[in-house]
Amino acid sequence: MARTGRHAAHVTAATAAGFYPALHLLDRPVAGIYALFTPIAFGILSPLPGAGRERAATVLRAVPAAAVLVVLGTVLAVGTWPAVAGMLAVGFALAFGSACGPRIAGAAPGLQLFYILACFPPYEPGTLPQRLVGLAVGGAFLALAEAVLFPDAPEPPYRTRIADALDLAARAASGVVRGEGPDPGTAARLGAAGRELRLSRLPAGARPTGAGRTDRALAQAGAATRRLLDQLALLAGHAPAPGDTASAELLRGIAASCAETAAALRRGRRRRAGRVLAGPQLLEELVADFLKSRAGAPAPRGVLVRRSTVLTAAVSAVTVRTAASLALGGRERLYGLPREQFWYAAEGPARLTAVRIRGNLTRRSVVFQNALRTALGLALARLVAGSLDLSHGFWVLLAVLTLGRTTAGATWSAVRAAAAGTLAGAFAAGLLIVGAGGSSAVYAALLVPMMLVAFTLGPLGGPAWGQGLFTLVVATAFAQIAPVTWRLAEARLVDVLTGSAIGLLCGLLAWPAGARAEIRYAMSGLLRAAAPLVRATATAVTEGAGSGKGGAGENGTVRSGAGRSTAADGSPSPGVRLTLHRLRIAEAAYAQYRTEPAPDAARDWLAVLDHGSRTLVGAYWLPRTDGMPGLPPEVRRWAREAAEEVAAATVRAAGFPPDGVRVRPAPLPPEVAERVPAPLLAPLTDVEVWLRALARDLEAGSPPEPGDQPARYTTASHSSASADLA
Structure with missing residues (x-):
């Protein structure tokens, strides 16, 4: 107020x-x-x-x-x-x-x-x-x-929220290193901090949704911070593995990187030397050392799963630090990082704006739909007002502009309230004009207090109060410009009702359901694009498909990379580009969907978005094993079958079956795992954990089973590895 x-x-x-x-x-x-x-x-x-x-x-x-x-x-x-x-x-x-x-x-x-x-x-x-x-x-x-x-x-800017979350992440990582044992309280705080980073928790104008590099980098840093908090919550919720010095060293690096990134985000842009956040090279070196260390002696399954979780946390920390550096104006070359993940780093503002515009020039974009609906409504209103020669006809267009909503139901609700408010306002304005007559001094004296009341109560009271009070304001203002009669109030009422009818007609004819209908198409397209990428990524890890920096070193160690997500010329592969495009369209539909009434509580669309995001992260970062001898054929067959099971479930989920999709990809059989060389067992565990997490995303996005409570998508549901960490 x-x-x-x-x-x-x-x-x-x-x-x-x-x-x-x-x-x-x-x-x-x-x-x-x-x-x-x-x-x-x-x-x-x-x-x-x-x-x-x-x-x-x-x-x-x-x-x-x-x-x-x-x-x-x-x-x-x-x-x-x-x-x-x-x-x-x-x-x-x-x-x-x-x-x-x-x-x-x-x-x-x-x-x-x-x-x-x-x-x-x-x-x-x-x-x-x-x-x-x-x-x-x-x-x-x-x-x-x-x-x-x-x-x-x-x-507080969004980067301050990210900084607060990273400080919490640094403390949590340090606590895991100290071996403080299971701490449900820390896990709960990490989950709450992750939820606060969702863009839906911010005012619309404060969200980093712009087409420029800074907003793109901040949005990516926020999403990666949420993943980091999720992974640290999983580690904090279970007992540490004694003697796992490799994980402890990497967690110390994660904590230090988070603390330094948080401090840089709070400082903001500084042009003095040394004040812009440096790149993630040190943390990358720690990741490389970690990969070499875990490729050594065999380890129990629980330790392997825990190390996979630590590795994914480190990947998220690298992403956060890189994106934060770009948001703060960093210009360093992204050596060793997936180019397609930070594709916007070297692009200029004009190019980034063109990409955003081209990406939304599709009838499946809610932005395109809203723009076309608004343009047609305003053009039709201008034609009607001009053809009928309505007095003060611009009020017709103003009604279309202010009362139009993204759904026909919401538009009808706004129109009903506005019609009632305008009728009351026109009646009051008519009485005012009749009482004051032609005394402009009376109108001049009333205008300021009337505006103050209208501009205060109008936004708080909704369309009825807004239209009614604004009718009094315009009547008081125009009475000072030229002599008026009570028919000015009548013209205002007729114009608003005409504009309301035009806006409602456009709402009924052009995408009347808004994002509630479009979100199904958007999410279905995202899932169908992600399914082939799941297969390709698993194949690249186990069979070395694709090209790029990832792969096995000369001494048999495994390097992190996203080779299969890039084409031979270094540009993103068609599968990555399509999935990323569909993810952006689905995110826009979800953002509008959250603003519309009567949401579908049976499905958690955020879980579907996270499934697409997790698919891309796996394509970017999962280690590859190409060039390494000794991988049994049974392992390759297991990886193909498990990936195919998840990909097929993803395609089924795109059809939104009434009973949902529940898939449990088969784990690597113990008797087969015993024959896998130690350097290869760790990246295979990474694939297994990733596939199971994707399966959990699909289950979280499905309607609850009969007798179950509709569970919302929380931090605890982000990973399926918790049982293996216990």
Whole structure:
């Protein structure tokens, strides 16, 4: 409430500072209208992310784009059809641009308003200077108010959350090294910290979802930190293996790396020498030493499984450190790391933006669907308003813009509330106009307190309060510009109802179910893309398929690598590219799905996303055994059959059978394991643990069995190796 009140004060002060002088001192009503609507567009209609200074900077950056839209709308107002064509193009471009980051997504609705205002009759290109001056004045006053007047305290950035989680990971790793024994409390804290890193726990504007390198790196660092916490929770929840010095040494390196990465993330970007986080070379050396050590003397199965978990934790720590270095501006070459995992490291902003846009140019993208729905609705509204010559017809488009939702049901709910609120507001505005008559002094005195109340209660009360109070605001403002009668309130009601009907029609005709329907297609596509990658990865580990840096050393040790995930020229293989693309589409669908009502509680879609992510991590990092003699044919056959079992289950899961998918890949038979040379047994255990974890992901994403409680996907369900660690 306090934050909303402060924000309302910012918008009200900026509006009054621009509107009153333009109208009452300079007698420039056109400039006054734009000075009035600019703070409303960027302060109320656009949910700009960040605190006061950050929002102020976003407003100043958006003003030039708004000026371009004002010019375009002014020119295209020459006729209805040119204005409709422009509305279709502008509406789609701005709505689709939300895929490029939260700041663009936040400013897009406000930017839409500037074209809407300018493209309506009368066609008066001579007023363009006044329009641009009003825009500049309104934007400047809003930025000043956001930065100076009751500024909000800045929210902790996402990198600070990652740093807090890494500090906890460092303490947990050190505790495992000290052999403190099973600690369910530490495991629970690690799980809770991992859940706090989910993007759904952040405000929409604070999520690192932009197309640029920094946001991509922060998102990757957060996801890898979640995996690291998961793996450390598994280790902390079970007794340590006595005498396992190799694991202890690697865990010390993980703890040190986590602590140093956390400190660097808190410092942020520093240009002075030595302040940017160095790469993960030291931890990579520890991993190489660990791989050589475990390839030596045979070890019991429990120790092998534990070492596989320690290795996966180290891989996650390497990923976190590398991604954090890239997020902080590091420019080092990624020697020895999977290029396809950090493909964005050497790309420029234009290339990264093009990749994001191209990836969403598909009808299966919820971003594309929302942009097309919005553009068609706005264009149709402009056509109706222009053809019927509605008074103040831009209110029709404003209703479409503010009341449209991603599902038809949600749109209908918003439209019903808005219609009731607008009716009440129109009735109150009519009474006000009749009572005040032509006294502009009364309207001038009422505008500021009315805006303050409307901009405070409107966002809190929902569409009914918002539309009703905004009706009073616009009636009070327009009564100062020109003489009005009670029919202004009538025009407002008719326009809002017309826009509501158009928005509802578009919602019914264009993807009415929103992400609730699309998420099934997206998750199915992800699972179907991941299944062949499971087979290829297991084959590469046991039979050495593919090329790349991974493989066996000259002395018979196993090196970590992702050779099968790259083509001969070093570019990602088609299977990796397809799985990564489908993962991004599914993540976008899931993000929208979480904002819509009536979720499907029978399936845990997050488990499906983690299945795809885990598949890619295995393709990137699982050690290879090519070039090593002595692998029995039975082992290769076991690996093929186990991988085929999981891959087939993944394909079955893509069809979402009513009873779900439950698969238990066969473990490596003990009698066969006894004939496997010691250097090869450890990477085979890595494959076994990975396949079983993928199987657990599929089970977690299935509906519960009859009689079971619907279990949500928690940290404890991420791994299937806990029984082997006990």
